[in-house]
Structures are given as C-alpha cells and as structure tokens.
Amino acid sequence: MTAPQAAASGRQRHALALVVWLLALAAGSALIARTHFSADLSAFLPASPDQRQRVLIEQLQSGIASRTLFIGIEGGKDSAQRAAVSRAVASSMRESRRFDQVQNGETGDWKEAGTWLFEHRYQLAPDIAPERFTAAGLRDALVDTLSQLGTPAGQITRPLLERDPTGETQRIAEGLIPASSPRSEQGVWVSRSAPRALILATTHAAGSDLDAQAQAIAQIQQAFDAATREMNGAGPRLQLTGAPVFSVESRDRIKHEAIQLATIGGLVMGALLLLAFASPRALVVALLPVATGVVGGTAAVSLVFGEVHGLTMGFGSTLIGETVDYAIYYLIQARGSAVPGTGWMRWREIHWPTVRLGLLTSVCGFAALVFSGFPGLAQLGVFSLAGLIAAALVARFVLPVLAPDGATGMGMRRQMAQIAGLIVRALPRLRLLFVGLGIGALALVLWQGGHLWRADLSAMSPVPKAAQQLDEALRADIGASDGGTLVVVRGADEQAALRNTEAAAAKLEALVGQGELAGFESVTRVLPSEAAQAARLASLPDSATLKARLAEATQGLPLSASRLGPFLADVEAARGQPMIHRADLAGGPLGAVVGALMFERPGGGWSTLISLHPGERFDAKRLEAALAGMAEVQVVNVGDELRSLYRRYLHEAFVQVMLGALAVVLLLGAWLRSGRRLLAVCEPLLVAVLLTLGGLAVLQVPLGILHLVGLLLVVAVGSNYALFFDQLRETGRADEDTLASLMLANLTTVVSFTLIAVSDIPALSAIGRVVAPGALLALLLSAAFARGPAGVSAPRR
Numbered sequence: 001m002t003a004p005q006a007a008a009s010g011r012q013r014h015a016l017a018l019v020v021w022l023l024a025l026a027a028g029s030a031l032i033a034r035t036h037f038s039a040d041l042s043a044f045l046p047a048s049p050d051q052r053q054r055v056l057i058e059q060l061q062s063g064i065a066s067r068t069l070f071i072g073i074e075g076g077k078d079s080a081q082r083a084a085v086s087r088a089v090a091s092s093m094r095e096s097r098r099f100d101q102v103q104n105g106e107t108g109d110w111k112e113a114g115t116w117l118f119e120h121r122y123q124l125a126p127d128i129a130p131e132r133f134t135a136a137g138l139r140d141a142l143v144d145t146l147s148q149l150g151t152p153a154g155q156i157t158r159p160l161l162e163r164d165p166t167g168e169t170q171r172i173a174e175g176l177i178p179a180s181s182p183r184s185e186q187g188v189w190v191s192r193s194a195p196r197a198l199i200l201a202t203t204h205a206a207g208s209d210l211d212a213q214a215q216a217i218a219q220i221q222q223a224f225d226a227a228t229r230e231m232n233g234a235g236p237r238l239q240l241t242g243a244p245v246f247s248v249e250s251r252d253r254i255k256h257e258a259i260q261l262a263t264i265g266g267l268v269m270g271a272l273l274l275l276a277f278a279s280p281r282a283l284v285v286a287l288l289p290v291a292t293g294v295v296g297g298t299a300a301v302s303l304v305f306g307e308v309h310g311l312t313m314g315f316g317s318t319l320i321g322e323t324v325d326y327a328i329y330y331l332i333q334a335r336g337s338a339v340p341g342t343g344w345m346r347w348r349e350i351h352w353p354t355v356r357l358g359l360l361t362s363v364c365g366f367a368a369l370v371f372s373g374f375p376g377l378a379q380l381g382v383f384s385l386a387g388l389i390a391a392a393l394v395a396r397f398v399l400p401v402l403a404p405d406g407a408t409g410m411g412m413r414r415q416m417a418q419i420a421g422l423i424v425r426a427l428p429r430l431r432l433l434f435v436g437l438g439i440g441a442l443a444l445v446l447w448q449g450g451h452l453w454r455a456d457l458s459a460m461s462p463v464p465k466a467a468q469q470l471d472e473a474l475r476a477d478i479g480a481s482d483g484g485t486l487v488v489v490r491g492a493d494e495q496a497a498l499r500n501t502e503a504a505a506a507k508l509e510a511l512v513g514q515g516e517l518a519g520f521e522s523v524t525r526v527l528p529s530e531a532a533q534a535a536r537l538a539s540l541p542d543s544a545t546l547k548a549r550l551a552e553a554t555q556g557l558p559l560s561a562s563r564l565g566p567f568l569a570d571v572e573a574a575r576g577q578p579m580i581h582r583a584d585l586a587g588g589p590l591g592a593v594v595g596a597l598m599f600e601r602p603g604g605g606w607s608t609l610i611s612l613h614p615g616e617r618f619d620a621k622r623l624e625a626a627l628a629g630m631a632e633v634q635v636v637n638v639g640d641e642l643r644s645l646y647r648r649y650l651h652e653a654f655v656q657v658m659l660g661a662l663a664v665v666l667l668l669g670a671w672l673r674s675g676r677r678l679l680a681v682c683e684p685l686l687v688a689v690l691l692t693l694g695g696l697a698v699l700q701v702p703l704g705i706l707h708l709v710g711l712l713l714v715v716a717v718g719s720n721y722a723l724f725f726d727q728l729r730e731t732g733r734a735d736e737d738t739l740a741s742l743m744l745a746n747l748t749t750v751v752s753f754t755l756i757a758v759s760d761i762p763a764l765s766a767i768g769r770v771v772a773p774g775a776l777l778a779l780l781l782s783a784a785f786a787r788g789p790a791g792v793s794a795p796r797r
Helices: 003-031 049-062 080-097 110-117 135-147 154-160 168-176 210-231 242-277 280-305 308-331 344-352 351-371 375-402 413-451 467-477 495-512 530-537 544-551 561-574 589-597 620-627 638-673 675-698 705-731 736-757 762-785
Strands: 068-075 099-103 184-185 188-190 195-201 237-240 482-491 517-521 598-600 606-614 634-638
Touching: 003 049, 003 280, 003 375, 049 606, 049 675, 068 080, 068 210, 068 242, 068 467, 080 099, 080 188, 080 195, 080 210, 080 237, 080 530, 099 589, 110 168, 110 589, 135 544, 154 280, 168 638, 195 210, 195 467, 195 589, 210 237, 210 242, 237 242, 237 467, 242 280, 242 308, 242 467, 242 638, 242 762, 280 308, 308 344, 308 351, 308 375, 308 705, 308 736, 344 351, 344 375, 351 375, 351 705, 375 620, 375 638, 375 705, 413 675, 413 762, 482 495, 495 517, 495 530, 495 620, 544 561, 544 638, 589 598, 598 620, 620 634, 638 675, 675 705, 675 762, 705 736, 705 762, 736 762
Parallel strands: none
Antiparallel strands: 068 195, 068 237, 099 195, 184 188, 188 195, 482 606, 482 634, 517 606, 598 606
16 A cells, blocks of 8 residues: 555544544433433342332332422411411412322311211221120210210210211221321411421322422422512521432432532643643643543443433543543653654554553453442443543544644643652652551551441432431421331232231231330221221111110110111111222322322332331331231331441442452453563552552541442552553653653542542542542552562653
8 A cells, every 4th residue: 555545544544533433422412411310319229129128119219208298387477477378388289280198287178088088987987897886886886975075076076976976987087197296376287396387298200200309399489489479588488308309409419519520620620731731722632532431421321221320420520530541641642753643653552552451451340330239330330431431432543633643732741750750760769668558558447347338328318417407307397107117018909908908007006005106007097908898888787777776775875866867877878888999089188198108019019008106115126026927018127228238239349349350450460461560560559549448447437339439440540550650660761751641640630539529429529538549649659669670760751
C-alpha cells in the first residue's frame, strides 16, 4: 500500500470512529431520556429472597407502609384556623382521586359506611353464635346494653335500642376504632403534645411508583397553599412525612447532589487541566471520555435493569475521577512526536498496552459486582464496567482523531514532572516505613474484626435526622400501628387468605387479653370470609323461635319484648342477606381499609396485613410463639430482617471483591509473566488498601458496603499507577511526560473524590472518604516500591 493510500485509509478509519462514537452517544442519551430513576430501598434487597424476605420486599414496594403519608398542620392563629385548613386540605385530597383514604377526624364520609355496617351487623359482629340467641344469651346481651344507657356510650346505643338491643353495632364499632388514636378538637384530629392538626392519607399509587407519589405530594402542597393563600403569612405551616416523602426526596436529593458534584468537580478539574495544558481545546478533549463514560454507564444500567437507582446515578459522579485519567494519559504521553500527526501512533505502541492492562484489571474487579444477588450492587458493577470501557475506547479511537499529537501547550506540566521526579527519587527510602505502617494497619483491622464493619442499610439513606424525628412525632400523634413487626397472612385465593386471617386474629385476641397487645387491625372486621359469614347467619333463629326466646329473656327487665318488633324483623331479613364480597366495599372508606390491609401478591395468591398496636408487655418472641404452627402466617421483625439482609449483603460483597481481586492478580500474572514484577505491582495496592482501612479504623468510622466499593475503586485506580511504574522500572528511566501524566491524573482523582467525601449523601461521602486518600496512597506507594534491576533514574525530557 502506498503512502497516499495508507493516509486515505487512516482518514477513513478516523471518520468511522467519530461517526460510531457520535451515534453511540446519541443512542445512549436518548435511552437515558426515557429511563426511570428510582430510590426505593428494595433495590438493595436480594433478587431471590427467601419467604420472610419476600414478605418484607412486598411491603416495601407496595404495602400500606410504602403508601402512607402523615400530615401535620402546625402553628397559625388558633385551633379553629388549623381545623379549617385541615378540612380544606382533606377535601381537596379526596377530590383529586390520588388517595385511597384521607382521614382527619371528620365523620361525614363515614355516615354512609355506618349505615352499611348497621345493615350487615349480623355478618360482621364477632360474637354472633348460636349461644348468643338462646334465652340466656339474649338476656345477658340485653342487660349489657341497658347498663350502657347511663354512660356516654348511651348516646349511640339509645337510638338503636329497638333494632339492635343486643349491641352488635357497638361491638363492630369498638373493633374498628384503633387501639391508639388522636384526640379530636373542632371536629378534626389534633396532636396531644403540640398545636397541630393531623391528617392520615394513603396514596392510590404503589410505593415504588415515585412519579405518582411525587404528584400526590405536590397535590397536598397545592391544596395547603390554596387553603392558606388569604392568611397573608400568618397561617399555619405544612408538615409532611412518611415513606413516599422519604423516597421522593431521596431521589431528588441524590439527583441534585450528583448534578452539583459533577458540576463542581468538572469546574475544579477543568481549572486543573487548564493549568496543566494551557489549552481550552485540550480541556474540551479531555472531558469527552468522562461524558461518554457517564452516558455509557447510565445507558447500560437502564438497558440491563430497566431502571436506574438514584445511588447508581450518584455513583456516576465518582466515575469522573478515573475516566479523566485516560484522557490525561493520552494528551500528555502522545506529545513530542518527531513527525507531526503521528504522536498517537507512538502512544498506541508504547503506552496503550499499559493503559489497556489497567482497564482490564478494573474490569476484573468490578465484574465481581455484576453477579451480585442484590440489584443495587449489580447496578454499580454494570455502571462501572460500561463507563470505564466506554471512556477507554474514546481515548483509544476518538482522541487520536481530535488531537493526533496530544496537548500542544506545556502549561505547568514541566513543574509537575520535576515534583514527580523528586518524589520518585525520595520515596523509595521510606519503603520500610510504609511496610511497617501497613503491618500495623493490618494488625489493627484484624484486632477490630467485625466491629469495624458495623454500618447498616440505613447508612445508605440520605434522609436527614430532622426528617426522621418529624416522622416519629407525627406517627406518635396519629397513633400509627407498630411498623417494626409485620404479621402477614397468605392464601391461595381471597377466601383462603381471609379464613387464615380469622384464625390468626383468634390467636391475637388472646394476647390482647393478656396485655401483650393493645389491639390490632384486621381486614376481616369489615370483610369476613364467606365461611364466617355463613356460620353467623346460620346462628340466627327463625322469627317464631326468636320471639319466644326474647319473651323469656325480657322478663323482669325494663325493656319489654313488645318494643322489639324491629329487632325481630331485622334478624329475619338478615337470614336471607347475600354474602359480602370485596367489590361491595369499593369506593368508600371501608374499601380503603380493605385496600390497605389486603393485597394480591405479585407471584400469585392473596395476602392480608394485620397491623399491631403493642402493649406495655409486648414481646415479639411471644407473638411468634402464639402464631407458631400456622404455615400461612409470617411474623416479620423488620429491624431484624434488615440487619440479616445487610449481613448477607456485606458477606456477599466481600466474597465478590475477593474474587475480583484474585482475577486481577491472575490477569497481571498472565500478562507480566514474572513473579518479581507481579509482586512489585501488587505490593503498593495492598499496602494502600491496608493503610486506608487502618486510617478509617483509627478514626472509628463504621464501615459498610459502599466503603468496600470504595476500596475496589482504590485498586482500580491504583493499578494504573502501579503498572506505569512497572513500565518505568523495565525501561530504567522515567520520561518527563509519563511522570507529569501520572501526577496530574492522581491530582484530578483525589480532588474529585475529596469533593464527593464532603457530600451530604452518606452513600457518596462513604466512597469519597475511601478513594481520595486511597488513590493518593496508591500513587505514592507505587513510587516508593518502584525498584527493579535497572532502578528508576531521574526523569528524562
């Protein structure tokens, strides 16, 4: 091939590389634009859970807790003003149709439901049995009802006396009133401890549908703004909390923080690169692999998982620190070609193999995360792999087109090279000191053992303490059931689930009698199984039998049998009533109760949730013992399960990181084919990890999963430094451009991860606090252990 033909072929290849890159960038951007971003905790729960974990995940994704909002209307002029705002906000929320239930203490919506409950009292009342309608049973019920007429409860009992003398309606109402509920003032719920009106709401959308949850929260804010618009700043203020609020705010906070960190990091690194290159064009070229890496990583996660978790998106800002290294290596190391336009060829022959090997070691490390049983961790692995590969390919094929001879300006690179040369010559003298510190750090880590890794799953949450305290306060005001322990009942179909729930409720009633529970809420109080309804209706005697028994039961009582004709008629009518089904309750407040406590499982079948109100002597172990032997009933202690999941999560991450490290060592060994060189490359990485862990142990930082991911990043970044120093050892001389590129790459990495370390997002700051010192140590230690047959002499220009 002639020279002109070769040149033409080279131009065609360069044009093809640019076209492919631009098309891939456009496709990735289009995919990201349609991507759903999530922030729910279930992404960090196992993809193949056991039975208890499956119950927990179902509740986190679509259970009542994931859809419940607690609203406070605090302050303002007086209680009347707060009550007016409460009624206006609740009315607007009901009209929006975004909520299954909105409760604020108003009883208007319950009038129709109360009528329905009264008409179906003989199917719903828990005490309906044949014994209740014997002469003795009727007399006991009548005496009990008559004794209530002189009490405050008599105001409810007296109007119903002739139709419900046995007090079935009263017993149904007692079962529906929560064991702990807020007090009422001005006709709405109010706090017992603060000047605050209260609203409890359940969204219609699933807890995992964050877009719909955000719309529901915006609806509440709009309703409050409309209700207080005429108060000229003197009105109350809105307080809003609950799982939907936490999820939406976490997503928004992570997104905002990631954008902010990327912006600040880009500006800081841009300033550093300008100082180094003294060329705006080189700056723009250097940022191209970074942008491509973030787009490629995000698009890959979206393609593989169908959505991108907020923490994965935040992790993208951490990738800047490593992807920019590829551009720095190329722009500096491709300089100085004797023939203009061929610097990229010299870089490809001399330095690209080292960069490629560093990329492969990073790929081996992060590939271990891809196979994690936890979708959140697997997302981080896919993101890292795709992002690093995309950035490296841009450095290899695109940058040579845009900057064939690297960066032309010198900037401060000569000074950087001189400083790097001093470090290279000085640090080997401190080798034994670093080894001693590494041994000391290892001893400290082994001594602390499991106490060092004591962070939990909540450490990943960006929810601030103030928001958590508000949530606790509003939950206490409303008297929400204990969310720490879940009783979930399963069934192959609706009726099986209801029958199993009734069996479990009978066991729980015994605990209520013993004071273990203050009460509980069960769907079967408004929707009994057909078997229970049939048994209750079968307990009702015919009209003639009931009339005779009633005459006997009322002898000597102030209530004569002749007044109870409406009671006889209602019992006779009830005997022919049809079964109550779930669809009969749809659209009203009772339908919301059923929707909150009964749901169809994703895998098939139905489940019900029994909400508990613990008593003073509540013991979860005794609760489990009471329900033991009921195969379809699961008692899940949320705290214990989350801790167990996290321990499994941490153990699995450790195993995967160790496998990734082993793969890195095997890859390096196969490439270097020298035990001496392999040891020289691995030594600084090992000591850097040990010193980083030792420093965190001295500072008593509780370590968790994301610190482990940070250590993996230290190895990924540090392997590039160690390999370049291995290259310098083999050549025997350190050229100025190589040392300058290493120093600048390390500086940008340390600066970017230092910015992440001060983030308000705990998950991101955990990674930054590991990688910033770890990457600096990796470079210094690579220089300190830079020894070989020829040694590393002073830098050569």
